[in-house]
Amino acid sequence: MSIAIQRGATEETSERAAAAPQTPVIELQDLSVRFGSREILKSLNCSLRGRAIGLLGPNGAGKSTLINTLLGFYKPSSGSARVLGHDIRMQLRVIRSLVGYMPENDAFISKMSAVSFVQMMAELSGVPASAALERAHEALFCVGLAEARYRELGTYSLGMKQLAKLAQAIAHGPKLLILDEPTNGLDPSARQRMVRMIREIRDSKELQIVLCSHLLRDVEDTCDEVLILNRGRIAHYSNLEEERKANKRFLELETYGANGDFTEAIERLGCECAKTGNRLKMILADGVEVRDIYRIAAERDVRIRRLNFRRDTLEDIFLKAMES
Amino acid sequence: MAVYRRTYTSYSGALTSAWSRCLVLFRYSRRNLFRSKLQTGLFVLCFFYPLLCLIAIYAAHNLSFLERFGANDRMLNIDNKFFFIFMNVQGTLAFVLTAFTGPGLISPDIANGALPLYFCRPFSRAEYVLGKASVLAILLSQITWVPGLVLFVVQSSLAGPEWAWQHLWIAGSIVLSSLIWIAILSLLAMALSAWVKWRIVAGALLLAVLFFGAGFGQAINGVMRTHAGHFIDIVYLMATVWNSLFRIDSERSMSSAAAWIALLVYCGICLALLVRKVRAYEVIK
Numbered sequence: 277m278s279i280a281i282q283r284g285a286t287e288e289t290s291e292r293a294a295a296a297p298q299t300p301v302i303e304l305q306d307l308s309v310r311f312g313s314r315e316i317l318k319s320l321n322c323s324l325r326g327r328a329i330g331l332l333g334p335n336g337a338g339k340s341t342l343i344n345t346l347l348g349f350y351k352p353s354s355g356s357a358r359v360l361g362h363d364i365r366m367q368l369r370v371i372r373s374l375v376g377y378m379p380e381n382d383a384f385i386s387k388m389s390a391v392s393f394v395q396m397m398a399e400l401s402g403v404p405a406s407a408a409l410e411r412a413h414e415a416l417f418c419v420g421l422a423e424a425r426y427r428e429l430g431t432y433s434l435g436m437k438q439l440a441k442l443a444q445a446i447a448h449g450p451k452l453l454i455l456d457e458p459t460n461g462l463d464p465s466a467r468q469r470m471v472r473m474i475r476e477i478r479d480s481k482e483l484q485i486v487l488c489s490h491l492l493r494d495v496e497d498t499c500d501e502v503l504i505l506n507r508g509r510i511a512h513y514s515n516l517e518e519e520r521k522a523n524k525r526f527l528e529l530e531t532y533g534a535n536g537d538f539t540e541a542i543e544r545l546g547c548e549c550a551k552t553g554n555r556l557k558m559i560l561a562d563g564v565e566v567r568d569i570y571r572i573a574a575e576r577d578v579r580i581r582r583l584n585f586r587r588d589t590l591e592d593i594f595l596k597a598m599e600s
Numbered sequence: 601m602a603v604y605r606r607t608y609t610s611y612s613g614a615l616t617s618a619w620s621r622c623l624v625l626f627r628y629s630r631r632n633l634f635r636s637k638l639q640t641g642l643f644v645l646c647f648f649y650p651l652l653c654l655i656a657i658y659a660a661h662n663l664s665f666l667e668r669f670g671a672n673d674r675m676l677n678i679d680n681k682f683f684f685i686f687m688n689v690q691g692t693l694a695f696v697l698t699a700f701t702g703p704g705l706i707s708p709d710i711a712n713g714a715l716p717l718y719f720c721r722p723f724s725r726a727e728y729v730l731g732k733a734s735v736l737a738i739l740l741s742q743i744t745w746v747p748g749l750v751l752f753v754v755q756s757s758l759a760g761p762e763w764a765w766q767h768l769w770i771a772g773s774i775v776l777s778s779l780i781w782i783a784i785l786s787l788l789a790m791a792l793s794a795w796v797k798w799r800i801v802a803g804a805l806l807l808a809v810l811f812f813g814a815g816f817g818q819a820i821n822g823v824m825r826t827h828a829g830h831f832i833d834i835v836y837l838m839a840t841v842w843n844s845l846f847r848i849d850s851e852r853s854m855s856s857a858a859a860w861i862a863l864l865v866y867c868g869i870c871l872a873l874l875v876r877k878v879r880a881y882e883v884i885k
Contacts, residue, residue, distance in 0.1 A: 347720050349880040369722045373615075377720035383713040387632060399624040401721045402615035411611060418608055444717060449611025482610040 299361040300325050301452060301484050302346065306355035309338075309345050316341045318508040319355065326501030326515070328478045331488040332594060333505035339488045340380060342505070343454055347377060360452055373402060376450035376483075378441045380457040386430030390416055390440050393429055394447045401448035408447070415443040419473060435466035442470075446477065453477065454486045459494050467494075474498045496590040504597045512597035516590070527566070529556040530582040531573070541572045621723055625731030626738070629705060633735065639700055643739070646693045650747035653686055657751060661758040678755050683770050684846040686748060691781050691838075694740045695810070701739065702789025703802030705732045706878065711797045716880040725878050729790070736786040745778035773845040780863060781838060787870035788834075794877040810834055827853040837862050 300323045309317040317338050331339045344350050346359050348368040357364045359371045385393055391412050398408035398415075416425040419439040424432070429440060438458060445453055458474065459467045475498055478485050489495055495502060500517035503510060531538070531554055539549050539556065545568060546561030560566075566583070573580050634640050659665050660676040709715055718728055752771050756764035789806055796802040813832050820829030830836045830853065837859045842848075844856035 344881060347880075349716070349719065369618075372720060373722040375720065377716070379713070379716045379720075381713050383717050385708060385714050386712055387635075387708065388628075392628070396624060396628050397717060397721070399616070400621055400718065400723050402618075402621065403611060404614065404616055407611070407613055414609065441717075446608055448721075449609070451610075477608045480608045482608060 301329060301360060303358040307352055307357050308354045309341055309350055310353035316508050320510055322503060322510060322513060324501060324503060328485040328487065328499040330495035330499035330502040331486060332495055332502055335490060337505040338508040339505055340456055343456055343488055374451045376445035376453045378445040378455045378458055380460060382437060383441060384429040384437060388429055389426050390421055390429055391425045394444045397444040398447040403448050411447045415447040419443045434461050438462060438470060450483055452484050456488045459491060471497050492590045492594055504594060506598060512593060514593050525560045526585060527558050527560060528584045529580055530554060531556060532579040532581055534578045538576050538578050622727050622731040626734045629732060629735040633701055642697055642700060646697060646743040649689045653751050654754060657755050680770055680846045683774060684848055687777055687842060690744045694744055694781065695785060698736060698785040698789050699803050699806050702736055702806065703793045703799045705735060706790055706793040707797055707799050707802055710794060719880040729874055729878060732790060733786050736789065737782055740782045745775045748774035777842050777845045780841060783867055784863060787867050791870040791873040794874055830854050831862050
């Protein structure tokens with residue numbers, strides 16, 4: 277069967293090209309979603325531009341509802357949202373042509389081989405049949421299912437089904453990859469493989485990622501920007517990448533033999549210090565390096581037993597957000 | 601084929617037109633359909649009666665052939681009744697074929713949660729239903745109005761243009777009666793397939809809707825001394841429409857217009873059921 281490649285399709289192609297990296301990935305303006313009398317998302321406002329954005333929150337926070345609304349599965353009750361600069365009410369078809377989506381739950385066709393399944397999904401996204409077959413093979417190789425690609429999906433293990441879902445999400449070459457709980461139900465090694473895969477896709481710099489999870493480690497390992505939702509509201513926004521850079525100056529020392537003289541010497545360098553017992557927390561001043569601390573310690577016969585770059589972990593940030 | 605590429609690469613090639621994506625679903629569904637030997641065998645079986653009819657038409661115009669079997673030309677009359685019987689036989693076969701194929705169209709997608717994967721793409725719910733319906737519509741067309749029209753053309757070529765002109769309405773009746781039957785069967789099978797996750801149960805329900813509907817309708821008529829029971833008997837409604845289309849004289853307690861309206865209402869109900877169920881995620885309020 278020949279597939280017509282028409283001029284109409286060039287509009288979608290040009291839309292793909294137009295999605296420049298500077299455009300916010302997700303822009304929410306007073307977005308609310310209501311199911312019956314229950315308000316699930318409450319006036320969300322934000323603009324996210326990161327290469328990998330994490331959506332965090334406890335179960336029932338509204339993460340999946342937000343994703344489903346962005347994909348047009350649910351209608352917003354008020355407000356608006358834009359994905360890669362396209363309005364979710366007016367340009368849903370364009371958005372869907374730019375997005376690859378990996379749903380949370382089982383989603384496959386059991387009596388189909390993985391390669392047919394991924395090929396069909398790529399064709400439904402508009403890739404011509406011959407190119408779709410090629411892309412299906414590539415995607416399955418990319419996610420590590422090359423050996424099993426001719427097997428029926430019904431015979432796959434849970435981990436393999438997750439990978440097949442990832443393959444169908446990337447087969448048509450989306451500009452934005454939305455992953456809803458991608459490590460759900462995976463054992464530790466499979467989880468590690470999945471996280472590594474997501475990082476590799478992110479590092480290819482050909483697309484942006486929105487990762488929705490309640491597992492902090494998954495988000496911390498893959499994302500550079502985090503939006504924490506709680507009870508349908510934005511509880512916290514954090515740019516992990518910037519925090520990581522900033523916290524390179526935050527040190528925690530465990531010392532033996534340190535006295536007031538040691539602390540004073542460090543403070544004279546312009547660092548801020550706080551001492552509790554044999555632990556010393558400090559913020560390094562500009563131009564001061566860790567080797568300067570070691571030098572001062574050696575001059576005063578102070579032994580440094582442990583030195584950590586201490587920063588708020590994502591867990592700290594998350595717990596603070598939940599408390600607030 | 602660049603299968604050696606292990607890293608993600610974006611796609612920047614040409615895209616197919618939006619309308620052609622319905623055909624993707626049709627192509628894959630049809631391929632799955634004919635993987636079953638039983639269904640393929642059943643499909644082939646559906647062409648035996650049209651073949652018999654073809655021989656009958658040939659025989660009716662070949663006196664020497666008939667005389668060899670001790671028959672005369674009055675025994676084989678090719679008229680509206682001949683095509684009416686043809687449609688009844690093929691209609692029954694179409695129903696059996698639908699009972700086998702229809703329930704497997706949507707239920708596996710719903711059972712395996714595949715609908716979000718379809719609808720997160722530039723592919724609407726209407727296109728999905730259209731793509732799935734086209735599988736049944738084309739399959740059933742191949743055994744109803746297409747062979748019916750072939751028989752009409754053969755008969756016309758043998759009987760001459762005068763016969764063809766006088767009986768042209770039969771061609772219209774063949775197409776129209778097939779289309780309404782195909783529409784009812786396809787929509788009913790898909791609605792049941794969408795609402796019942798198990799394929800076998802959906803098939804059984806399809807049989808039940810037609811046979812129990814007929815029985816229940818008769819029971820209502822008998823107990824309440826009315827004819828309103830016919831409205832839940834799809835087979836009776838269909839027979840009323842076909843009788844009027846093929847101009848067959850029979851006493852019917854319902855007008856063909858009422859039967860048409862009832863059938864269209866059934867189509868509407870099935871569509872509403874499909875719209876309700878075929879969606880990425882159900883909202884539980």
